[in-house]
Amino acid sequence: MNAVAILGLLTDLVLAVSVLMLSIWIVLTPDRLRAVVGFLANGILIALVWMRLGAPDVALTEAIIGGGLVTLLLLGASARVPPESARNAFADRDRWPLHLLAALLAAVVAVGLALVVLNLPEPAPSLASAVATELPATAVDNPVTAVLMAFRAVDTLFETVVLVVALIAFWSLIPEGAWFQRAGWLPLREPAPALVLLGRVLPPFGILTAVHLFWIGTTLPGGKFQAGALLAAIWALVLIAGLSQPMAAAQRLPRLLVVMGPTVFFAVGLAGFWLAGDFLAYPSGLEKPLILIIEAVLMLSVAAALGLILAGLPPAPGSLEQRR
Missing domain, CATH: 1.20.120.1200 (NADH-ubiquinone/plastoquinone oxidoreductase chain 6, subunit NuoJ)
Known part of the structure:
Protein backbone atom coordinates (compact mmCIF):
# COMPACT_ATOMS: atom_id res chain seq x y z
CA MET A 1 0.00 0.00 0.00
CA SER A 126 -24.82 -1.02 -12.12
CA LEU A 127 -26.38 0.64 -15.16
CA ALA A 128 -23.43 3.00 -15.55
CA SER A 129 -22.24 1.34 -18.74
CA ALA A 130 -25.68 1.57 -20.34
CA VAL A 131 -25.93 5.26 -19.38
CA ALA A 132 -22.46 5.95 -20.77
CA THR A 133 -23.41 4.28 -24.05
CA GLU A 134 -26.54 6.41 -24.51
CA LEU A 135 -25.08 9.64 -23.08
CA PRO A 136 -24.11 11.18 -26.47
CA ALA A 137 -27.75 11.03 -27.60
CA THR A 138 -28.72 13.51 -24.85
CA ALA A 139 -26.00 16.08 -25.71
CA VAL A 140 -25.39 16.28 -21.95
CA ASP A 141 -22.02 15.30 -20.50
CA ASN A 142 -23.08 15.01 -16.85
CA PRO A 143 -24.57 11.51 -16.41
CA VAL A 144 -26.62 12.58 -13.38
CA THR A 145 -28.35 15.35 -15.35
CA ALA A 146 -28.82 13.02 -18.31
CA VAL A 147 -30.50 10.41 -16.13
CA LEU A 148 -32.75 12.95 -14.41
CA MET A 149 -33.75 14.90 -17.52
CA ALA A 150 -33.77 12.18 -20.20
CA PHE A 151 -33.72 8.58 -19.02
CA ARG A 152 -36.12 9.09 -16.10
CA ALA A 153 -37.62 12.46 -17.02
CA VAL A 154 -41.15 11.36 -16.06
CA ASP A 155 -39.99 10.66 -12.50
CA THR A 156 -38.25 14.03 -12.34
CA LEU A 157 -41.39 15.75 -13.60
CA PHE A 158 -43.50 14.20 -10.86
CA GLU A 159 -40.86 15.08 -8.26
CA THR A 160 -41.26 18.74 -9.18
CA VAL A 161 -45.03 18.36 -8.87
CA VAL A 162 -44.57 16.82 -5.42
CA LEU A 163 -42.74 19.98 -4.33
CA VAL A 164 -45.75 22.05 -5.42
CA VAL A 165 -48.10 19.70 -3.55
CA ALA A 166 -45.90 20.00 -0.45
CA LEU A 167 -46.22 23.79 -0.55
CA ILE A 168 -50.00 23.51 -0.99
CA ALA A 169 -50.18 21.18 2.01
CA PHE A 170 -48.04 23.62 4.01
CA TRP A 171 -50.21 26.56 3.04
CA SER A 172 -53.31 24.63 4.09
CA LEU A 173 -52.19 25.38 7.68
CA ILE A 174 -52.51 29.15 7.17
CA PRO A 175 -55.00 30.55 9.70
CA GLU A 176 -58.30 31.81 8.34
CA GLY A 177 -58.12 35.45 7.35
CA ALA A 178 -54.29 35.48 7.18
CA TRP A 179 -53.78 34.72 3.48
CA PHE A 180 -52.90 38.32 2.73
CA GLN A 181 -50.57 38.60 5.73
CA ARG A 182 -46.82 38.22 5.39
CA ALA A 183 -45.17 35.32 7.18
CA GLY A 184 -43.48 36.49 10.35
CA TRP A 185 -41.79 33.31 11.56
CA LEU A 186 -38.38 33.52 9.91
CA PRO A 187 -37.34 37.19 10.39
CA LEU A 188 -35.71 37.82 13.77
CA ARG A 189 -37.02 40.78 15.77
CA GLU A 190 -33.51 41.92 16.71
CA PRO A 191 -30.97 40.36 14.31
CA ALA A 192 -27.32 40.61 15.32
CA PRO A 193 -25.21 43.16 13.43
CA ALA A 194 -23.00 40.36 12.09
CA LEU A 195 -26.06 38.62 10.66
CA VAL A 196 -27.22 41.83 9.00
CA LEU A 197 -23.75 42.29 7.50
CA LEU A 198 -23.81 38.75 6.11
CA GLY A 199 -27.30 39.37 4.73
CA ARG A 200 -25.96 42.36 2.80
CA VAL A 201 -22.64 40.89 1.62
CA LEU A 202 -23.41 37.26 0.76
CA PRO A 203 -26.43 37.48 -1.62
CA PRO A 204 -24.50 38.65 -4.74
CA PHE A 205 -21.94 35.88 -4.29
CA GLY A 206 -24.68 33.35 -3.55
CA ILE A 207 -26.63 34.28 -6.67
CA LEU A 208 -23.52 34.06 -8.85
CA THR A 209 -22.67 30.68 -7.34
CA ALA A 210 -26.23 29.44 -7.95
CA VAL A 211 -26.12 30.56 -11.59
CA HIS A 212 -22.75 28.83 -11.95
CA LEU A 213 -24.11 25.59 -10.44
CA PHE A 214 -27.06 25.71 -12.81
CA TRP A 215 -24.97 26.44 -15.90
CA ILE A 216 -22.38 23.72 -15.35
CA GLY A 217 -25.04 21.16 -14.44
CA THR A 218 -25.08 19.69 -17.94
CA THR A 219 -21.35 18.95 -17.94
CA LEU A 220 -20.19 18.85 -14.31
CA PRO A 221 -21.75 18.23 -10.86
CA GLY A 222 -24.47 20.78 -10.21
CA GLY A 223 -27.90 21.53 -11.62
CA LYS A 224 -31.28 23.01 -10.94
CA PHE A 225 -31.94 21.58 -7.48
CA GLN A 226 -28.60 22.56 -5.98
CA ALA A 227 -28.85 26.03 -7.52
CA GLY A 228 -32.48 26.49 -6.42
CA ALA A 229 -31.72 25.35 -2.89
CA LEU A 230 -28.81 27.80 -2.69
CA LEU A 231 -31.05 30.65 -3.88
CA ALA A 232 -33.62 29.70 -1.23
CA ALA A 233 -30.91 29.71 1.45
CA ILE A 234 -29.74 33.18 0.40
CA TRP A 235 -33.34 34.42 0.42
CA ALA A 236 -33.87 32.95 3.89
CA LEU A 237 -30.70 34.64 5.14
CA VAL A 238 -31.95 38.00 3.89
CA LEU A 239 -35.31 37.41 5.61
CA ILE A 240 -33.72 36.38 8.90
CA ALA A 241 -31.56 39.52 8.85
CA GLY A 242 -34.70 41.65 8.38
CA LEU A 243 -33.50 43.12 5.08
CA SER A 244 -36.61 42.03 3.17
CA GLN A 245 -40.19 41.03 3.87
CA PRO A 246 -41.60 37.57 3.09
CA MET A 247 -44.21 37.27 0.38
CA ALA A 248 -47.85 36.68 1.29
CA ALA A 249 -49.41 33.42 0.13
CA ALA A 250 -52.14 35.31 -1.72
CA GLN A 251 -49.68 37.17 -3.94
CA ARG A 252 -49.55 36.04 -7.56
CA LEU A 253 -45.77 36.21 -8.01
CA PRO A 254 -44.83 33.39 -5.59
CA ARG A 255 -47.59 31.17 -6.95
CA LEU A 256 -46.45 31.83 -10.52
CA LEU A 257 -42.81 31.05 -9.67
CA VAL A 258 -43.71 27.79 -7.96
CA VAL A 259 -45.87 26.36 -10.76
CA MET A 260 -43.79 27.77 -13.63
CA GLY A 261 -41.18 25.00 -13.54
CA PRO A 262 -43.49 21.96 -13.64
CA THR A 263 -45.71 23.73 -16.21
CA VAL A 264 -42.83 24.36 -18.62
CA PHE A 265 -41.51 20.84 -18.04
CA PHE A 266 -44.93 19.35 -18.84
CA ALA A 267 -45.35 21.61 -21.89
CA VAL A 268 -42.00 20.46 -23.29
CA GLY A 269 -43.07 16.88 -22.63
CA LEU A 270 -46.29 17.35 -24.57
CA ALA A 271 -44.41 19.03 -27.40
CA GLY A 272 -42.34 15.85 -27.62
CA PHE A 273 -45.35 14.05 -29.16
CA TRP A 274 -45.30 16.49 -32.08
CA LEU A 275 -41.54 17.13 -32.38
CA ALA A 276 -40.03 13.72 -31.54
CA GLY A 277 -42.89 11.23 -31.51
CA ASP A 278 -43.13 10.56 -27.77
CA PHE A 279 -43.83 12.22 -24.42
CA LEU A 280 -40.76 14.02 -23.03
CA ALA A 281 -38.73 13.06 -26.10
CA TYR A 282 -36.35 15.78 -27.25
CA PRO A 283 -35.97 16.48 -30.99
CA SER A 284 -32.53 15.87 -32.43
CA GLY A 285 -30.27 18.88 -32.12
CA LEU A 286 -32.43 20.58 -29.48
CA GLU A 287 -31.74 18.25 -26.54
CA LYS A 288 -29.35 20.50 -24.64
CA PRO A 289 -31.20 23.83 -25.20
CA LEU A 290 -34.50 22.30 -24.06
CA ILE A 291 -32.88 20.73 -21.00
CA LEU A 292 -31.30 24.09 -20.10
CA ILE A 293 -34.67 25.86 -20.45
CA ILE A 294 -36.38 23.27 -18.24
CA GLU A 295 -33.60 23.42 -15.65
CA ALA A 296 -33.65 27.25 -15.59
CA VAL A 297 -37.35 27.51 -14.78
CA LEU A 298 -37.16 24.57 -12.37
CA MET A 299 -34.34 26.33 -10.52
CA LEU A 300 -36.61 29.32 -9.90
CA SER A 301 -39.51 27.06 -8.88
CA VAL A 302 -37.37 25.09 -6.43
CA ALA A 303 -36.01 28.31 -4.94
CA ALA A 304 -39.49 29.81 -4.58
CA ALA A 305 -41.06 26.68 -3.06
CA LEU A 306 -38.27 26.07 -0.56
CA GLY A 307 -38.06 29.75 0.33
CA LEU A 308 -41.80 30.03 0.93
CA ILE A 309 -41.78 26.95 3.15
CA LEU A 310 -38.79 28.29 5.09
CA ALA A 311 -40.51 31.66 5.54
CA GLY A 312 -43.18 29.94 7.61
CA LEU A 313 -46.84 30.74 8.10
CA PRO A 314 -48.42 34.14 8.71
CA PRO A 315 -49.74 34.75 12.22
CA ALA A 316 -53.44 34.44 12.92
CA PRO A 317 -55.32 37.77 12.89
CA GLY A 318 -55.33 39.30 16.36
CA SER A 319 -52.65 36.95 17.73
CA LEU A 320 -49.83 38.12 19.98
CA GLU A 321 -47.28 37.43 17.27
CA GLN A 322 -49.12 39.68 14.82
CA ARG A 323 -49.35 42.51 17.37
CA ARG A 324 -45.60 42.33 17.83
Whole structure:
Protein backbone atom coordinates (compact mmCIF):
# COMPACT_ATOMS: atom_id res chain seq x y z
CA MET A 1 0.00 0.00 0.00
CA ASN A 2 1.51 3.33 -1.09
CA ALA A 3 1.48 6.62 0.79
CA VAL A 4 -1.51 8.00 -1.15
CA ALA A 5 -3.65 4.98 -0.29
CA ILE A 6 -2.65 5.19 3.38
CA LEU A 7 -3.49 8.91 3.46
CA GLY A 8 -6.87 8.23 1.86
CA LEU A 9 -7.62 5.48 4.38
CA LEU A 10 -6.70 7.74 7.29
CA THR A 11 -8.89 10.53 5.84
CA ASP A 12 -11.86 8.16 5.57
CA LEU A 13 -11.29 6.94 9.13
CA VAL A 14 -11.12 10.48 10.53
CA LEU A 15 -14.27 11.48 8.64
CA ALA A 16 -16.20 8.42 9.81
CA VAL A 17 -15.21 8.87 13.46
CA SER A 18 -15.87 12.63 13.34
CA VAL A 19 -19.36 12.22 11.87
CA LEU A 20 -20.24 9.54 14.42
CA MET A 21 -18.93 11.44 17.46
CA LEU A 22 -20.42 14.76 16.33
CA SER A 23 -23.82 13.12 15.72
CA ILE A 24 -23.80 11.67 19.24
CA TRP A 25 -22.78 15.06 20.66
CA ILE A 26 -25.61 16.84 18.79
CA VAL A 27 -28.17 14.46 20.27
CA LEU A 28 -26.82 14.65 23.82
CA THR A 29 -25.96 18.33 24.19
CA PRO A 30 -28.60 20.29 26.19
CA ASP A 31 -27.70 23.62 24.54
CA ARG A 32 -29.86 24.03 21.46
CA LEU A 33 -27.67 26.70 19.85
CA ARG A 34 -24.62 24.46 20.13
CA ALA A 35 -26.66 21.61 18.70
CA VAL A 36 -27.60 23.72 15.65
CA VAL A 37 -23.98 24.75 15.10
CA GLY A 38 -22.95 21.11 15.46
CA PHE A 39 -25.62 20.14 12.92
CA LEU A 40 -24.14 22.64 10.48
CA ALA A 41 -20.67 21.18 10.96
CA ASN A 42 -22.05 17.68 10.61
CA GLY A 43 -23.70 18.58 7.31
CA ILE A 44 -20.37 19.81 5.96
CA LEU A 45 -18.61 16.64 7.14
CA ILE A 46 -21.24 14.45 5.50
CA ALA A 47 -20.78 16.42 2.28
CA LEU A 48 -17.08 15.58 2.47
CA VAL A 49 -18.02 11.92 2.99
CA TRP A 50 -20.07 11.97 -0.20
CA MET A 51 -17.13 13.53 -2.02
CA ARG A 52 -14.92 10.68 -0.81
CA LEU A 53 -17.54 8.24 -2.09
CA GLY A 54 -17.35 9.82 -5.53
CA ALA A 55 -20.80 11.44 -5.49
CA PRO A 56 -20.17 15.20 -5.94
CA ASP A 57 -23.79 15.93 -6.93
CA VAL A 58 -25.03 14.41 -3.67
CA ALA A 59 -22.27 16.25 -1.79
CA LEU A 60 -23.43 19.60 -3.19
CA THR A 61 -27.03 18.84 -2.22
CA GLU A 62 -26.01 17.81 1.29
CA ALA A 63 -23.89 20.92 1.76
CA ILE A 64 -26.72 23.22 0.68
CA ILE A 65 -29.66 21.39 2.28
CA GLY A 66 -28.07 19.81 5.36
CA GLY A 67 -25.55 22.54 5.95
CA GLY A 68 -27.68 25.45 4.79
CA LEU A 69 -31.47 25.33 4.57
CA VAL A 70 -32.10 22.90 7.42
CA THR A 71 -29.61 24.75 9.63
CA LEU A 72 -31.43 28.03 8.96
CA LEU A 73 -34.71 26.33 9.82
CA LEU A 74 -33.32 24.92 13.07
CA LEU A 75 -31.66 28.22 13.93
CA GLY A 76 -34.94 30.09 13.52
CA ALA A 77 -36.79 27.48 15.57
CA SER A 78 -34.19 27.47 18.37
CA ALA A 79 -34.35 31.26 18.65
CA ARG A 80 -38.08 31.04 19.35
CA VAL A 81 -38.16 28.16 21.84
CA PRO A 82 -38.20 29.41 25.45
CA PRO A 83 -35.15 28.26 27.43
CA GLU A 84 -37.43 26.71 30.06
CA SER A 85 -38.98 24.41 27.47
CA ALA A 86 -35.60 23.10 26.40
CA ARG A 87 -34.47 22.51 29.96
CA ASN A 88 -37.72 20.78 30.90
CA ALA A 89 -37.46 18.52 27.87
CA PHE A 90 -34.05 17.29 28.97
CA ALA A 91 -35.06 17.10 32.63
CA ASP A 92 -38.11 14.97 31.90
CA ARG A 93 -37.04 11.55 33.15
CA ASP A 94 -40.33 9.95 32.14
CA ARG A 95 -39.34 9.97 28.48
CA TRP A 96 -36.34 7.68 28.76
CA PRO A 97 -38.22 4.64 27.33
CA LEU A 98 -39.04 6.66 24.20
CA HIS A 99 -35.42 7.81 23.91
CA LEU A 100 -34.22 4.23 24.36
CA LEU A 101 -36.62 2.97 21.69
CA ALA A 102 -35.44 5.64 19.24
CA ALA A 103 -31.82 4.72 19.92
CA LEU A 104 -32.52 1.02 19.37
CA LEU A 105 -34.37 1.70 16.10
CA ALA A 106 -31.51 3.87 14.89
CA ALA A 107 -29.03 1.12 15.78
CA VAL A 108 -31.12 -1.48 13.91
CA VAL A 109 -31.21 0.71 10.80
CA ALA A 110 -27.46 1.34 11.00
CA VAL A 111 -26.66 -2.36 11.38
CA GLY A 112 -29.05 -3.23 8.55
CA LEU A 113 -27.41 -0.74 6.20
CA ALA A 114 -23.98 -2.02 7.16
CA LEU A 115 -25.01 -5.61 6.39
CA VAL A 116 -26.43 -4.59 3.02
CA VAL A 117 -23.22 -2.77 2.07
CA LEU A 118 -20.97 -5.59 3.26
CA ASN A 119 -22.96 -8.21 1.35
CA LEU A 120 -23.14 -6.43 -2.00
CA PRO A 121 -22.15 -8.68 -4.90
CA GLU A 122 -18.83 -8.19 -6.66
CA PRO A 123 -18.98 -6.43 -8.97
CA ALA A 124 -21.98 -4.44 -7.74
CA PRO A 125 -24.94 -4.26 -10.17
CA SER A 126 -24.82 -1.02 -12.12
CA LEU A 127 -26.38 0.64 -15.16
CA ALA A 128 -23.43 3.00 -15.55
CA SER A 129 -22.24 1.34 -18.74
CA ALA A 130 -25.68 1.57 -20.34
CA VAL A 131 -25.93 5.26 -19.38
CA ALA A 132 -22.46 5.95 -20.77
CA THR A 133 -23.41 4.28 -24.05
CA GLU A 134 -26.54 6.41 -24.51
CA LEU A 135 -25.08 9.64 -23.08
CA PRO A 136 -24.11 11.18 -26.47
CA ALA A 137 -27.75 11.03 -27.60
CA THR A 138 -28.72 13.51 -24.85
CA ALA A 139 -26.00 16.08 -25.71
CA VAL A 140 -25.39 16.28 -21.95
CA ASP A 141 -22.02 15.30 -20.50
CA ASN A 142 -23.08 15.01 -16.85
CA PRO A 143 -24.57 11.51 -16.41
CA VAL A 144 -26.62 12.58 -13.38
CA THR A 145 -28.35 15.35 -15.35
CA ALA A 146 -28.82 13.02 -18.31
CA VAL A 147 -30.50 10.41 -16.13
CA LEU A 148 -32.75 12.95 -14.41
CA MET A 149 -33.75 14.90 -17.52
CA ALA A 150 -33.77 12.18 -20.20
CA PHE A 151 -33.72 8.58 -19.02
CA ARG A 152 -36.12 9.09 -16.10
CA ALA A 153 -37.62 12.46 -17.02
CA VAL A 154 -41.15 11.36 -16.06
CA ASP A 155 -39.99 10.66 -12.50
CA THR A 156 -38.25 14.03 -12.34
CA LEU A 157 -41.39 15.75 -13.60
CA PHE A 158 -43.50 14.20 -10.86
CA GLU A 159 -40.86 15.08 -8.26
CA THR A 160 -41.26 18.74 -9.18
CA VAL A 161 -45.03 18.36 -8.87
CA VAL A 162 -44.57 16.82 -5.42
CA LEU A 163 -42.74 19.98 -4.33
CA VAL A 164 -45.75 22.05 -5.42
CA VAL A 165 -48.10 19.70 -3.55
CA ALA A 166 -45.90 20.00 -0.45
CA LEU A 167 -46.22 23.79 -0.55
CA ILE A 168 -50.00 23.51 -0.99
CA ALA A 169 -50.18 21.18 2.01
CA PHE A 170 -48.04 23.62 4.01
CA TRP A 171 -50.21 26.56 3.04
CA SER A 172 -53.31 24.63 4.09
CA LEU A 173 -52.19 25.38 7.68
CA ILE A 174 -52.51 29.15 7.17
CA PRO A 175 -55.00 30.55 9.70
CA GLU A 176 -58.30 31.81 8.34
CA GLY A 177 -58.12 35.45 7.35
CA ALA A 178 -54.29 35.48 7.18
CA TRP A 179 -53.78 34.72 3.48
CA PHE A 180 -52.90 38.32 2.73
CA GLN A 181 -50.57 38.60 5.73
CA ARG A 182 -46.82 38.22 5.39
CA ALA A 183 -45.17 35.32 7.18
CA GLY A 184 -43.48 36.49 10.35
CA TRP A 185 -41.79 33.31 11.56
CA LEU A 186 -38.38 33.52 9.91
CA PRO A 187 -37.34 37.19 10.39
CA LEU A 188 -35.71 37.82 13.77
CA ARG A 189 -37.02 40.78 15.77
CA GLU A 190 -33.51 41.92 16.71
CA PRO A 191 -30.97 40.36 14.31
CA ALA A 192 -27.32 40.61 15.32
CA PRO A 193 -25.21 43.16 13.43
CA ALA A 194 -23.00 40.36 12.09
CA LEU A 195 -26.06 38.62 10.66
CA VAL A 196 -27.22 41.83 9.00
CA LEU A 197 -23.75 42.29 7.50
CA LEU A 198 -23.81 38.75 6.11
CA GLY A 199 -27.30 39.37 4.73
CA ARG A 200 -25.96 42.36 2.80
CA VAL A 201 -22.64 40.89 1.62
CA LEU A 202 -23.41 37.26 0.76
CA PRO A 203 -26.43 37.48 -1.62
CA PRO A 204 -24.50 38.65 -4.74
CA PHE A 205 -21.94 35.88 -4.29
CA GLY A 206 -24.68 33.35 -3.55
CA ILE A 207 -26.63 34.28 -6.67
CA LEU A 208 -23.52 34.06 -8.85
CA THR A 209 -22.67 30.68 -7.34
CA ALA A 210 -26.23 29.44 -7.95
CA VAL A 211 -26.12 30.56 -11.59
CA HIS A 212 -22.75 28.83 -11.95
CA LEU A 213 -24.11 25.59 -10.44
CA PHE A 214 -27.06 25.71 -12.81
CA TRP A 215 -24.97 26.44 -15.90
CA ILE A 216 -22.38 23.72 -15.35
CA GLY A 217 -25.04 21.16 -14.44
CA THR A 218 -25.08 19.69 -17.94
CA THR A 219 -21.35 18.95 -17.94
CA LEU A 220 -20.19 18.85 -14.31
CA PRO A 221 -21.75 18.23 -10.86
CA GLY A 222 -24.47 20.78 -10.21
CA GLY A 223 -27.90 21.53 -11.62
CA LYS A 224 -31.28 23.01 -10.94
CA PHE A 225 -31.94 21.58 -7.48
CA GLN A 226 -28.60 22.56 -5.98
CA ALA A 227 -28.85 26.03 -7.52
CA GLY A 228 -32.48 26.49 -6.42
CA ALA A 229 -31.72 25.35 -2.89
CA LEU A 230 -28.81 27.80 -2.69
CA LEU A 231 -31.05 30.65 -3.88
CA ALA A 232 -33.62 29.70 -1.23
CA ALA A 233 -30.91 29.71 1.45
CA ILE A 234 -29.74 33.18 0.40
CA TRP A 235 -33.34 34.42 0.42
CA ALA A 236 -33.87 32.95 3.89
CA LEU A 237 -30.70 34.64 5.14
CA VAL A 238 -31.95 38.00 3.89
CA LEU A 239 -35.31 37.41 5.61
CA ILE A 240 -33.72 36.38 8.90
CA ALA A 241 -31.56 39.52 8.85
CA GLY A 242 -34.70 41.65 8.38
CA LEU A 243 -33.50 43.12 5.08
CA SER A 244 -36.61 42.03 3.17
CA GLN A 245 -40.19 41.03 3.87
CA PRO A 246 -41.60 37.57 3.09
CA MET A 247 -44.21 37.27 0.38
CA ALA A 248 -47.85 36.68 1.29
CA ALA A 249 -49.41 33.42 0.13
CA ALA A 250 -52.14 35.31 -1.72
CA GLN A 251 -49.68 37.17 -3.94
CA ARG A 252 -49.55 36.04 -7.56
CA LEU A 253 -45.77 36.21 -8.01
CA PRO A 254 -44.83 33.39 -5.59
CA ARG A 255 -47.59 31.17 -6.95
CA LEU A 256 -46.45 31.83 -10.52
CA LEU A 257 -42.81 31.05 -9.67
CA VAL A 258 -43.71 27.79 -7.96
CA VAL A 259 -45.87 26.36 -10.76
CA MET A 260 -43.79 27.77 -13.63
CA GLY A 261 -41.18 25.00 -13.54
CA PRO A 262 -43.49 21.96 -13.64
CA THR A 263 -45.71 23.73 -16.21
CA VAL A 264 -42.83 24.36 -18.62
CA PHE A 265 -41.51 20.84 -18.04
CA PHE A 266 -44.93 19.35 -18.84
CA ALA A 267 -45.35 21.61 -21.89
CA VAL A 268 -42.00 20.46 -23.29
CA GLY A 269 -43.07 16.88 -22.63
CA LEU A 270 -46.29 17.35 -24.57
CA ALA A 271 -44.41 19.03 -27.40
CA GLY A 272 -42.34 15.85 -27.62
CA PHE A 273 -45.35 14.05 -29.16
CA TRP A 274 -45.30 16.49 -32.08
CA LEU A 275 -41.54 17.13 -32.38
CA ALA A 276 -40.03 13.72 -31.54
CA GLY A 277 -42.89 11.23 -31.51
CA ASP A 278 -43.13 10.56 -27.77
CA PHE A 279 -43.83 12.22 -24.42
CA LEU A 280 -40.76 14.02 -23.03
CA ALA A 281 -38.73 13.06 -26.10
CA TYR A 282 -36.35 15.78 -27.25
CA PRO A 283 -35.97 16.48 -30.99
CA SER A 284 -32.53 15.87 -32.43
CA GLY A 285 -30.27 18.88 -32.12
CA LEU A 286 -32.43 20.58 -29.48
CA GLU A 287 -31.74 18.25 -26.54
CA LYS A 288 -29.35 20.50 -24.64
CA PRO A 289 -31.20 23.83 -25.20
CA LEU A 290 -34.50 22.30 -24.06
CA ILE A 291 -32.88 20.73 -21.00
CA LEU A 292 -31.30 24.09 -20.10
CA ILE A 293 -34.67 25.86 -20.45
CA ILE A 294 -36.38 23.27 -18.24
CA GLU A 295 -33.60 23.42 -15.65
CA ALA A 296 -33.65 27.25 -15.59
CA VAL A 297 -37.35 27.51 -14.78
CA LEU A 298 -37.16 24.57 -12.37
CA MET A 299 -34.34 26.33 -10.52
CA LEU A 300 -36.61 29.32 -9.90
CA SER A 301 -39.51 27.06 -8.88
CA VAL A 302 -37.37 25.09 -6.43
CA ALA A 303 -36.01 28.31 -4.94
CA ALA A 304 -39.49 29.81 -4.58
CA ALA A 305 -41.06 26.68 -3.06
CA LEU A 306 -38.27 26.07 -0.56
CA GLY A 307 -38.06 29.75 0.33
CA LEU A 308 -41.80 30.03 0.93
CA ILE A 309 -41.78 26.95 3.15
CA LEU A 310 -38.79 28.29 5.09
CA ALA A 311 -40.51 31.66 5.54
CA GLY A 312 -43.18 29.94 7.61
CA LEU A 313 -46.84 30.74 8.10
CA PRO A 314 -48.42 34.14 8.71
CA PRO A 315 -49.74 34.75 12.22
CA ALA A 316 -53.44 34.44 12.92
CA PRO A 317 -55.32 37.77 12.89
CA GLY A 318 -55.33 39.30 16.36
CA SER A 319 -52.65 36.95 17.73
CA LEU A 320 -49.83 38.12 19.98
CA GLU A 321 -47.28 37.43 17.27
CA GLN A 322 -49.12 39.68 14.82
CA ARG A 323 -49.35 42.51 17.37
CA ARG A 324 -45.60 42.33 17.83
